[in-house]
Amino acid sequence: MLSSLFLFFLLQQATPRTIAIDERLAADAHLKIGDRVYLSATPESRSPDTVIIGAILKRSNDPAEVARSEYRIHMHLDDLQSITAYGDRVDRYAVATPNEAATTRALTKINSAAFGFDAHRSKDIAIGTSKTFQVVSRFHKAIGVITIVASAIFLLCIMLLKVEERRRDVAALRLMGISRRTVMRAVVIEAALLALLGSAMGVGVGWIGSQFVNWYYRGVYRTPLAFSLITPSIVTLAVLLSLVLGISAGILASLRLVRTPPLVLFGR
Amino acid sequence: MPFTLAWASLRRHPTRTLLAMLGVAVSAALLLDMVMMSTGMRESFRTLLLSRGFQLRLAPKGTLPFDTDATMLNTREMVRILRANPDFNAVSPVLGGTLHFPRGDRVITASALGLDPAVQGDYELLAGRAPTRPDDIVVNNFLYSSLGARIGDTLRVATGYDPQTREYSGMRKLVLAGRIRFLYGAMHQRGAAMQLQTLQQMSPPEKADASSLMMIRIRDGVPMDSAIQWIKQRISTVNVISIEAALDQVDERLRYFRQLAAMLGSVSLFVGFLLVTTLVTISVNERIGEIAVMRAIGISRAHVVAQIVLEGVAISIIGAFAGLLLGLVTGRYLNSILSSFPGLPEAIDFFLWQPKSAWTALGLLALSGIAAGVYPSFRAASLPIATTLREEAIA
Numbered sequence: 097m098l099s100s101l102f103l104f105f106l107l108q109q110a111t112p113r114t115i116a117i118d119e120r121l122a123a124d125a126h127l128k129i130g131d132r133v134y135l136s137a138t139p140e141s142r143s144p145d146t147v148i149i150g151a152i153l154k155r156s157n158d159p160a161e162v163a164r165s166e167y168r169i170h171m172h173l174d175d176l177q178s179i180t181a182y183g184d185r186v187d188r189y190a191v192a193t194p195n196e197a198a199t200t201r202a203l204t205k206i207n208s209a210a211f212g213f214d215a216h217r218s219k220d221i222a223i224g225t226s227k228t229f230q231v232v233s234r235f236h237k238a239i240g241v242i243t244i245v246a247s248a249i250f251l252l253c254i255m256l257l258k259v260e261e262r263r264r265d266v267a268a269l270r271l272m273g274i275s276r277r278t279v280m281r282a283v284v285i286e287a288a289l290l291a292l293l294g295s296a297m298g299v300g301v302g303w304i305g306s307q308f309v310n311w312y313y314r315g316v317y318r319t320p321l322a323f324s325l326i327t328p329s330i331v332t333l334a335v336l337l338s339l340v341l342g343i344s345a346g347i348l349a350s351l352r353l354v355r356t357p358p359l360v361l362f363g364r
Numbered sequence: 365m366p367f368t369l370a371w372a373s374l375r376r377h378p379t380r381t382l383l384a385m386l387g388v389a390v391s392a393a394l395l396l397d398m399v400m401m402s403t404g405m406r407e408s409f410r411t412l413l414l415s416r417g418f419q420l421r422l423a424p425k426g427t428l429p430f431d432t433d434a435t436m437l438n439t440r441e442m443v444r445i446l447r448a449n450p451d452f453n454a455v456s457p458v459l460g461g462t463l464h465f466p467r468g469d470r471v472i473t474a475s476a477l478g479l480d481p482a483v484q485g486d487y488e489l490l491a492g493r494a495p496t497r498p499d500d501i502v503v504n505n506f507l508y509s510s511l512g513a514r515i516g517d518t519l520r521v522a523t524g525y526d527p528q529t530r531e532y533s534g535m536r537k538l539v540l541a542g543r544i545r546f547l548y549g550a551m552h553q554r555g556a557a558m559q560l561q562t563l564q565q566m567s568p569p570e571k572a573d574a575s576s577l578m579m580i581r582i583r584d585g586v587p588m589d590s591a592i593q594w595i596k597q598r599i600s601t602v603n604v605i606s607i608e609a610a611l612d613q614v615d616e617r618l619r620y621f622r623q624l625a626a627m628l629g630s631v632s633l634f635v636g637f638l639l640v641t642t643l644v645t646i647s648v649n650e651r652i653g654e655i656a657v658m659r660a661i662g663i664s665r666a667h668v669v670a671q672i673v674l675e676g677v678a679i680s681i682i683g684a685f686a687g688l689l690l691g692l693v694t695g696r697y698l699n700s701i702l703s704s705f706p707g708l709p710e711a712i713d714f715f716l717w718q719p720k721s722a723w724t725a726l727g728l729l730a731l732s733g734i735a736a737g738v739y740p741s742f743r744a745a746s747l748p749i750a751t752t753l754r755e756e757a758i759a
Contacts, residue, residue: 212525
């Protein structure tokens with residue numbers, strides 16, 4: 097409803113009440129504290145209210161607000177009710193309770209007596225309003241799975257090529273009496289090291305990417321929110337996943353190698 | 365001849381070739397999905413907006429249709445002005461609101477549209493009849509099953525509450541005339557439609573002549589700009605939104621997905637390119653002696669280059685074809701995830717299949733296949749023949 101309000105700038109001589117506007121509106125409309133503006137609920141209104149800008153607010157860090165480009169203003173409740181002809185009505189109440197038990201009691205009491213409205217826990221509302229982010233999160237996970245499959249195949253290919261490049265070395269080792277197990281262990285350790293080094297580089301590239309994403313989207317949406325976070329748990333998961341994939345690829349590639357007779361590996 | 369040699373070279377290491385093709389297939393699938401996503405939303409939304417032929421939409425100034433609770437006043441006068449223009453084939457005013465259906469000890473709430481059934485462009489009738497009488501109401505399937513009512517039943521419907529008097533406001537008895545599907549309805553959203561005047565009468569007095577949206581169908585051949593100008597000159601309190609302007613707004617809101625598509629598409633293309641380059645380079649390194657012999661017996665550089673580039677292209681193209689199928693499956697799955705976005709019309713597809721998308725993905729992969737063969741083929745073509753043969757003989 098707030099976003100449907102229209103601002104008209106004009107100096108006035110009355111003693112109007114104050115409003116608070118968001119910093120984007122202040123920047124875009126070149127408004128500052130103390131400026132007088134006209135407010136009306138419809139563009140054709142002939143008797144708009146005059147108010148003074150009393151505060152400029154930072155945009156909240158609410159992710160639900162990120163994609164919305166409308167300007168926001170905060171005004172006294174009775175002013176808004178009057179300007180929009182909303183009567184003595186409100187859209188919602190926020191009730192602070194001292195503890196969980198009091199919240200439960202308040203919920204039961206309000207919902208048993210209420211007519212035309214319901215009481216909800218804040219966390220339930222948060223779950224309901226965060227559905228967009230749940231969807232995005234599921235989408236990212238699905239993309240993540242596809243990426244993991246692609247990396248697994250890539251890693252397997254590389255390991256296969258690496259061990260095949262050393263067919264003759266392995267053949268020589270086997271003919272010298274080095275056991276299959278030792279050869280296999282060497283290949284798997286090499287694969288694990290490769291995966292670890294790759295993960296370390298990946299974390300570095302990811303960190304740079306994350307910084308770029310945050311810088312870019314903070315600029316686009318003009319918000320202090322962090323869009324990309326690299327947490328220790330994410331790094332641990334990525335490194336573990338990479339290790340598991342690397343070791344599996346190493347085992348598969350080395351199995352192929354040690355099962356081939358040394359002379360065949362020599363090409364004879 | 366280069367085809368035969370390239371094919372023989374690929375068949376020499378079947379596991380390796382198969383894995384490479386599989387890798388390219390996954391990259392191709394992701395690439396196709398991202399190409400579909402980058403263009404699909406816009407096309408899907410355009411199709412939806414044009415599904416009933418309304419090219420213009422009017423919304424309260426400063427807002428988009430149904431983006432806020434704001435309404436346009438003097439609807440009857442606005443409709444009269446607009447219908448007086450012979451260039452406009454149809455004008456469909458719509459008012460949005462909320463309805464409450466008391467059913468025993470519970471109340472079912474749904475969104476409602478008041479419209480003119482003769483020129484509406486918001487729903488399609490599934491069963492029963494349109495709300496042609498003032499006391500008719502039609503509901504979508506989700507609301508129909510929630511109500512547990514049948515077509516022909518009379519329902520008590522209200523538009524609000526008065527908590528102090530504990531009474532419903534705008535209460536009226538309406539006859540359930542039919543079942544509908546809203547074209548712009550979101551998944552799991554209860555909705556109903558009735559005549560515009562009925563909803564206006566049931567709503568608070570300030571909405572007695574209000575509407576939230578007006579849709580206009582323009583006669584063929586009439587320039588869009590002149591129609592927009594004509595409206596702006598006569599009605600200054602509305603936003604005139606063309607299909608292109610609406611699409612730009614959608615693009616703006618869903619910009620994140622387009623950027624993600626561009627980013628992931630580039631990454632998948634690069635990964636595919638890297639995989640093919642690595643494989644072809646190693647394959648060339650292994651066959652360095654053979655290539656030197658070929659050059660020594662008179663096979664031209666161009667022939668060698670063609671054979672190696674063909675290897676890369678073959679891996680890319682075969683992998684890409686497999687990837688297209690995989691991409692359709694994953695695209696469908698990803699679409700099912702994004703379709704559950706709250707408030708998004710159910711009919712919108714994020715991953716819209718278009719032959720153009722497939723050709724784009726295939727073309728990009730073919731190009732990356734050619735690019736992947738450039739370095740190894742250059743290396744092979746520039747081999748010093750005598751030195752290479754001597755080194756190979758010693759080895």
